[in-house]
Amino acid sequence: MANFNLKINGKTQQLEVDPTTPILWVLRDHLKLVGTKYGCGISQCGACTIHLGDNAVRSCQLPISAVGNQEITTIEGLSENGDHPVQKAWLEEDVYQCGYCQAGQIMNASAFLKKNPNPSDEEIDGVMNGNICRCGTYIRIKKAIKTAANSKTV
Amino acid sequence: MTKIVTHYNRRSFIKVSAAAGGGMLIGFSWLNGCKSNTPEPEAGVAVPKEWFEINGYIKIGDTGMVTIYSPNPEIGQNVRTSMPMIVAEELDVPWENVVVEQAPLNTGWYQNQFAGGSLSIRLSWNALRMAGATGRRMLIEAAAKEWGLKVSDLTASDGVIKEINGERTVTYGEIASKAVGIEVPKEIELKGVKDFKLIGTSIKNVDGEKIITGKPLFGLDFHRDGMQLAMIQHPPAFGMTVKDFNEAEIKSMPGVKDAFIVDTSVEEPGGFDEKGFKQLIAIVGESTWQLMQAKKALKANWETTGELENSEMHVKRLEKALVSGEVQESRRDGNPEAAFKKAAKIIERTYSAPFIAHNTLEPMNFFANVTADSAELIGPTQTPEALEGSVAKLLNLPLENVTVNMTRIGGGFGRRLYVHFGVEAAAISKKIEGPVKLIYSREDDMTQGTYRPTYRSVYKAGLDENNNVIAFTVKGAGLPEGPVFPNRFPAGAVENYLAEKIKAPTNVTTGAWRAPRSNFTAGAEQAFLDEVAEAAGKDPIDFRLELFDRAIKDPVGEKHEYEAERYAGVLKLVREKANWGVTKPNVHRGIAAYFCHSTYVAEVFDIIMENGQPKVEKVWCAVDCGIVVNRDAAKNMIQGGVIDGIGHSMYSQLTFENGAPNQMNFDKYQLIRHSQAPKEIEVFFVENEIDPTGLGEPGLPPAIGALANALYKATGQRHYHQPFVTEKQIVG
Numbered sequence: 001m002a003n004f005n006l007k008i009n010g011k012t013q014q015l016e017v018d019p020t021t022p023i024l025w026v027l028r029d030h031l032k033l034v035g036t037k038y039g040c041g042i043s044q045c046g047a048c049t050i051h052l053g054d055n056a057v058r059s060c061q062l063p064i065s066a067v068g069n070q071e072i073t074t075i076e077g078l079s080e081n082g083d084h085p086v087q088k089a090w091l092e093e094d095v096y097q098c099g100y101c102q103a104g105q106i107m108n109a110s111a112f113l114k115k116n117p118n119p120s121d122e123e124i125d126g127v128m129n130g131n132i133c134r135c136g137t138y139i140r141i142k143k144a145i146k147t148a149a150n151s152k153t154v
Numbered sequence: 155m156t157k158i159v160t161h162y163n164r165r166s167f168i169k170v171s172a173a174a175g176g177g178m179l180i181g182f183s184w185l186n187g188c189k190s191n192t193p194e195p196e197a198g199v200a201v202p203k204e205w206f207e208i209n210g211y212i213k214i215g216d217t218g219m220v221t222i223y224s225p226n227p228e229i230g231q232n233v234r235t236s237m238p239m240i241v242a243e244e245l246d247v248p249w250e251n252v253v254v255e256q257a258p259l260n261t262g263w264y265q266n267q268f269a270g271g272s273l274s275i276r277l278s279w280n281a282l283r284m285a286g287a288t289g290r291r292m293l294i295e296a297a298a299k300e301w302g303l304k305v306s307d308l309t310a311s312d313g314v315i316k317e318i319n320g321e322r323t324v325t326y327g328e329i330a331s332k333a334v335g336i337e338v339p340k341e342i343e344l345k346g347v348k349d350f351k352l353i354g355t356s357i358k359n360v361d362g363e364k365i366i367t368g369k370p371l372f373g374l375d376f377h378r379d380g381m382q383l384a385m386i387q388h389p390p391a392f393g394m395t396v397k398d399f400n401e402a403e404i405k406s407m408p409g410v411k412d413a414f415i416v417d418t419s420v421e422e423p424g425g426f427d428e429k430g431f432k433q434l435i436a437i438v439g440e441s442t443w444q445l446m447q448a449k450k451a452l453k454a455n456w457e458t459t460g461e462l463e464n465s466e467m468h469v470k471r472l473e474k475a476l477v478s479g480e481v482q483e484s485r486r487d488g489n490p491e492a493a494f495k496k497a498a499k500i501i502e503r504t505y506s507a508p509f510i511a512h513n514t515l516e517p518m519n520f521f522a523n524v525t526a527d528s529a530e531l532i533g534p535t536q537t538p539e540a541l542e543g544s545v546a547k548l549l550n551l552p553l554e555n556v557t558v559n560m561t562r563i564g565g566g567f568g569r570r571l572y573v574h575f576g577v578e579a580a581a582i583s584k585k586i587e588g589p590v591k592l593i594y595s596r597e598d599d600m601t602q603g604t605y606r607p608t609y610r611s612v613y614k615a616g617l618d619e620n621n622n623v624i625a626f627t628v629k630g631a632g633l634p635e636g637p638v639f640p641n642r643f644p645a646g647a648v649e650n651y652l653a654e655k656i657k658a659p660t661n662v663t664t665g666a667w668r669a670p671r672s673n674f675t676a677g678a679e680q681a682f683l684d685e686v687a688e689a690a691g692k693d694p695i696d697f698r699l700e701l702f703d704r705a706i707k708d709p710v711g712e713k714h715e716y717e718a719e720r721y722a723g724v725l726k727l728v729r730e731k732a733n734w735g736v737t738k739p740n741v742h743r744g745i746a747a748y749f750c751h752s753t754y755v756a757e758v759f760d761i762i763m764e765n766g767q768p769k770v771e772k773v774w775c776a777v778d779c780g781i782v783v784n785r786d787a788a789k790n791m792i793q794g795g796v797i798d799g800i801g802h803s804m805y806s807q808l809t810f811e812n813g814a815p816n817q818m819n820f821d822k823y824q825l826i827r828h829s830q831a832p833k834e835i836e837v838f839f840v841e842n843e844i845d846p847t848g849l850g851e852p853g854l855p856p857a858i859g860a861l862a863n864a865l866y867k868a869t870g871q872r873h874y875h876q877p878f879v880t881e882k883q884i885v886g
Binding site: 091126 | 229230231232356358359361362363365366367368369370371372374375377383408409440441442443444446513514515516517562563564565566567593595596786787790791793794795796797798801819820821825826827828829831832833834835
């Protein structure tokens with residue numbers, strides 16, 4: 001067990017946990033931030049995607065000891081009122097079916113659009129291939145990413 | 155207008171109205187997470203101070219806000235939006251005034267509270283309409299009483315009751331308190347289809363905002379203070395059981411509270427009870443990560459009690475079954491053997507598909523709180539009633555002492571029809587005498603499945619010298635059930651016909667997987683018919699229409715399951731929408747049509763070759779599901795089904811060695827990803843006034859046939875065995 005100070009969604013959180021604990025379980029079990037989902041535990045499905053600084057990372061393979069001072073953003077902290085352009089685009093396209101993967105999809109897409117505000121289909125595929133949607137909402141996800149890109153406010 | 159007698163549903167309405175005002179409905183409101191339980195105000199409607207229960211589906215607030223209880227499990231098929239839409243339509247209330255809550259399992263109030271067989275809307279269509287219409291009628295009666303008028307003097311629309319020959323109006327919210335004691339009408343008038351205002355439009359998912367902001371919605375998100383977490387370890391192979399394990403060592407690990415073997419066997423198990431691993435090692439503790447570490451430290455003695463099967467053995471069993479296996483079900487018309495002797499051309503082909511896992515993205519999990527005389531279950535189940543029954547049996551409790559509440563479900567596909575994970579949670583809770591949430595790891599989920607069976611079918615057709623089909627036979631074997639529907643197409647369309655469904659044994663646990671059997675049969679049959687059409691020198695759509703024509707004008711045999719006109723209808727619609735017959739350079743087309751779950755779907759696939767690999771570019775779907783309830787969401791379901799069909803037939807398989815699956819996680823088990831999905835899927839509906847049928851499953855099966863047929867055009871190779879293309883992993 002060790003003590004950690006984590007910066008999550010603009011707040012500092014103090015915790016005492018096993019230093020090998022992945023951020024996914026720190027968020028879900030210790031902080032009750034359950035918007036970040038468990039899907040595979042081996043960085044293959046993308047359901048657990050969060051932002052570490054400006055980068056989208058898989059929280060299931062990121063031990064708390066590796067985070068240091070870097071700022072963590074989860075789906076709960078992406079925007080104050082669910083009005084990030086990517087979230088708004090998801091609503092507009094009514095993307096989801098079961099909805100379980102969508103927080104991870106949104107976190108990956110929002111980090112990506114910040115770096116590449118006007119991506120091609122191929123660039124979207126390349127980045128989003130790491131996020132599985134078992135329901136098969138891929139076409140709507142792509143459309144929503146383009147809708148968000150076109151809103152010019154990402 | 156349609157008049158409908160309400161009797162079969164009256165019991166529930168009467169029960170509720172008798173107790174109205176007494177707070178009989180148990181609102182299941184934890185889903186609102188950290189926020190207050192009061193629904194947030196929607197545009198133009200304030201949060202009510204008081205609610206009035208009209209019937210088991212409807213509660214109206216003094217401000218006019220209406221709560222509609224959605225009775226069935228939500229697995230992503232969007233019934234939490236579409237079922238309340240049907241109630242709101244007949245109640246005639248603006249959708250902006252509606253908030254939706256999940257109903258608890260209550261067999262006295264609701265019927266068919268399950269998610270399976272694409273049946274939610276089909277089975278509840280009348281009940282939901284009646285719920286809305288009786289509510290509307292009771293509100294009108296209350297207003298009539300208030301004003302000293304007859305019911306026929308009033309009309310109600312958009313949440314407002316008006317005097318037909320007068321000035322008076324009253325809103326539902328204002329009159330709701332007076333409607334509470336009104337007797338439930340014995341007979342009720344329903345709206346005509348032409349008068350629908352909400353049904354047939356596109357209403358956005360009622361949980362959209364919660365999904366995109368990461369609110370706790372799913373079973374895995376459920377938390378109650380004081381609850382423990384638990385994980386299980388099942389035997390490493392089918393055919394093995396647990397003997398003992400290093401209990402003392404595991405119990406001494408950090409964060410582990412308890413570790414023991416649970417037995418989840420129930421007397422006279424039903425179809426949704428576990429058949430494979432009934433004894434499991436359970437580890438209980440405070441955090442998932444610590445439990446995962448404890449699982450890794452397990453040293454168990456397993457006993458081999460059955461055969462340890464492998465994939466080679468499975469293929470041999472299927473081959474043998476096709477020669478000498480036990481026929482479960484069959485149909486024979488005419489004399490196929492004699493017809494084949496006369497045939498000018500005979501085509502015979504064999505098709506196969508592997509076991510596949512459901513792989514819902516939310517792994518199996520359940521919350522249970524068992525006390526000496528009660529059990530409370532909360533989580534993702536497609537069959538809450540079956541779970542209630544199994545838990546009651548396991549704990550020897552009366553049914554009424556077991557409650558089941560449904561969370562939003564992170565994918566179903568049939569996996570959560572099976573109730574073992576809920577039963578396991580109950581067994582663990584009983585042992586630790588406290589509340590617990592059981593969580594499966596992905597590996598647990600993939601290796602303790604109720605898989606889609608592996609199948610193998612032989613199709614044979616005979617053509618006469620004029621290229622007419624004079625004989626058709628299909629023989630299909632599966633572990634453990636054959637993939638043949640003897641009375642489906644082309645039964646009824648061919649003079650000499652034989653269909654045989656053959657079973658073969660396995661100890662691998664199998665079950666319903668999205669569009670059971672159809673998910674293989676459609677692909678095999680539609681790919682085969684494509685080859686037969688080619689041999690006959692006919693356009694594949696014309697060829698199929700000829701067969702339907704026969705089934706319409708002069709059907710062979712006593713019965714067939716499908717309506718040939720509707721089948722032909724979707725083919726004609728997709729032919730028109732996709733501009734069938736117009737060729738484009740380097741674009742390769744395939745067609746398929748299939749009927750299952752009472753819905754007809756035809757699909758055209760366009761494939762291009764990209765870096766030597768086939769890629770589905772565009773798909774057109776024509777769907778006849780009767781009345782379309784929620785148009786854009788219905789399109790979403792069909793699109794998802796198409797992508798699911800492409801994904802599993804192209805990439806996915808579960809192979810076995812020494813009784814265990816070789817694939818345990820998404821590094822080895824390939825699921826379709828973004829870059830492999832088509833660019834566009836257009837969906838068109840046949841417009842009619844037939845009562846609605848399901849959409850969860852029917853989009854998937856024809857996709858596999860249309861894909862196989864387009865792949866043939868693109869590559870020159872016929873594809874008989876799934877997965878069609880096993881590419882190298884694209885991530886990881």
